[in-house]
Amino acid sequence: MSEELAVRMIGITKRFPGVIANDNVDFELRTGEIHVLLGENGAGKTTLMNILIGLYTKDSGEIYVWGRKVEILSPQDALRLGIYMVPQTPKLVRSMTVLENIVIGLKKAGIILPTRRAKKWIEDIAKSYYVLVDIDAPVYRLSASEQKRVEILKALVRHAKILIFDEITATLSPSEKADMFKFMRKFARSGGSIVFVTHKIGEVFEIGDRVTIMRKGKVVGTFDVSEVTADRLTELMFGRRIVVDVPHERAIPRDVALKVEDLWVEDDGFQSVRGISFSLRFGEILGVAGIAGNGQRELIEAIVGIRKPSRGRIYVNTNGKLMDITDKPTGWRIKNGLSYIPEDRIRYGIVPGMSVAENLLLGFQGCGEIVNSFVIRWDYVRSWADNIIRRYGIVAPSVDAPVRHLSGGNIQKLIVARELERKPRIIVAFNPTLGLDVRSMKYVWEILVRMKQKGVAILLVSEDLDEIFRLSDRILVMSEGEVRGIFDREEADINIVGRLMSRAK
């Protein structure tokens, strides 16, 4: 029984503009197993699972479920085959009760919702799988973990046989996590199959029967959990250290450019950054290594001035002295030598509806040569922009073309060009090469190194460990909003850093 394949995906390929999210991926899920799908952010795990549940259509490849070849075009198709994904953030109607949420769209529940029989039936299912939740409570009163249980109940009631959990443990407390794992084992014992998507290596050993590791859109190995070690997984997940082909020379210690002192930053009531302190010197790249969602975004937004820290101070070197800029607005910081290369380049880096020239203008709209007492000198701007796109090799039809028509790599080049044109003294770069092809990636790396050699201070926050190790002079490891360690690059070991990153406290 256990050798029978629940799911078999063969040669799955999925391209997005500028990126191959899944590159000829093979994946097998046996009946009755808990299969961990391990990888960094952007490795292609979620894309693969979205193809399996019909949210994305694959470009090529074949899918077999219970040995039969299938085309899954929508989540409804997937559910008919018994496949259900428990989403990262529950998708429930908050004003309705748990019971109402579960029976929505269920034919069996009858026309008048919800019948007493339906209620009894659901309660029985809940009890037999240890999924305990008050089914008459309105959803808005439930905690995040209870809402996840409701999602599981929805799946069970719909007779799902293959469950996909995408980063399910992110917001769970240890005891809630234990409950969740208890349910998973029970579900697998009674013949169900589970794909457990995660980037935490520790969880592989806690819950997995087998593990498949993905890196940069490809599967790099599948193992029985009993046959593999944490070090081996780290190496597969983050890749071997390749000889650095970007010129690297040890930075000469200079003055402190940016100093962060006991910084606490909140996101939606949650302390995402918890007492971080570090200093960054001119002519140095400080790499911040960490897995997505461990407070990096909030840290950066506080430094750039988009988010107010709840505690702590930020200092910047101005005219040789450290100045407290914690309360200065973003515009002031940009004018005083701070450049920002944001993570989500479409959302934070550009204004998609505007032209190339208008996007290069972002943050420059107050500068003397460009604005003549409130009026923008478009002739000047257009020749200035034309000069920039030529110097930085940005491929664009013209400076008047809408920026959204540019490729991802060229959009990033445009952002980098704009930020360098500010003549910055400090650059904050957040995942600057995420999703870029190799050539654009090398281009961005070379520019960052060149700026460093010119004495610019660079804070490089990246989920790509390879990038961190190639470029940084020092490496700060961040996890759960705290500093887990700061290493000189020469003494840093990728396995130790990797483990510090993915180790929950």
Added chain:
Amino acid sequence: MLRFVIRRREKELSYAVSSAVAILVSIILSLLILLFFRINPIMAFVKGFLGPLITLHGWASIFYNGLILLLCGVGLVIAFRAGVWNIGAEGQLLMGAIAATWVAIYLIPDAPPLVLIPAMFALGFVFGGLWGLIAGILKSELNVNEVLSTMMLNYVAYQLVYYLVMGPWANPLTNYPVSKPFPENAWLLRFSGPLPISLPTLIIGILMVIFTHFLLFNTKLGYEIRAVGSNPDAARAYGISQQKVIVISMFLSGGMAGLAGVHAVAGGLLMPQLRRPEQISRGFGFIAILVAWLAGINPIPVIFTSILMGLIFLAGYVIQVLFARGLGVTNVFTGVMLLVLSIADTFRRYRISIEFHGLRRMRAG
């Protein structure tokens, strides 16, 4: 299995195309709806749409409506460009009307027209602008949804006009809820060319269109307005103050609606005086949303879409009077147009096709 597939167009259709199609389709649909009330749609079209075009009075009415819509519409272009959904042009217009009445009857009734008329427009702008500013500040400081606040401020302005014409500003010589008539120096139609069209409003209207175009596309502030409206996250990340943009755009937007209010009370064929609110603006502040939208949220095309909507509004009114007493024909027209226009906007950006997946699966299997 049959399914609709919606794909983003590589190149969006232009607003000129989608708006023209939308106007045509909605006029045809609206006329067809008249069939349900046993009204001959061809007759209705001839009388309603062609009728006004062959009389002087018709043109006067088209432009009277059109100029109100032009001023409200161009103001809304600024707000919409900033990503602020100002639904309150109606109330801002009424505040402009109040300002005009105050200036003309109480503040400087004896001033010569060269002083009086600019003063009416100036104060109309300020009143309308301040009315918009209330919603702007509520949004920028307290994050109050501007759709709700501007909507509710409409009712406040509405009641304020009612109070004035029934109470302190009521004309003692009549029982109708109206103010005293404006002094003749304040009658905008005294300054018209061969057609009975208010020249002062026409000039101000064109100036506002040019001003708005220049503001949006040639100034630092306009750049910031467009950046915030199109991607507030990126604008914030590079130091553009969203608060400032919201407040200023609401003030300008309301101010222009205020100008429309001055014209609405002082620029028509009726005796210039403050009247009941529904007689000052028959929903122009809402129709102006269509005007701005038909223009693709661009100032210059507002000149055409506002006059066109002026005609459509008048046509609805004529048909209502001639064929269908008691039926809100203008409401049918604008309602249908709103619906068609939202659909047209989807077609403008997306290509919609039908695919048969079942066949492909059969072939593959």
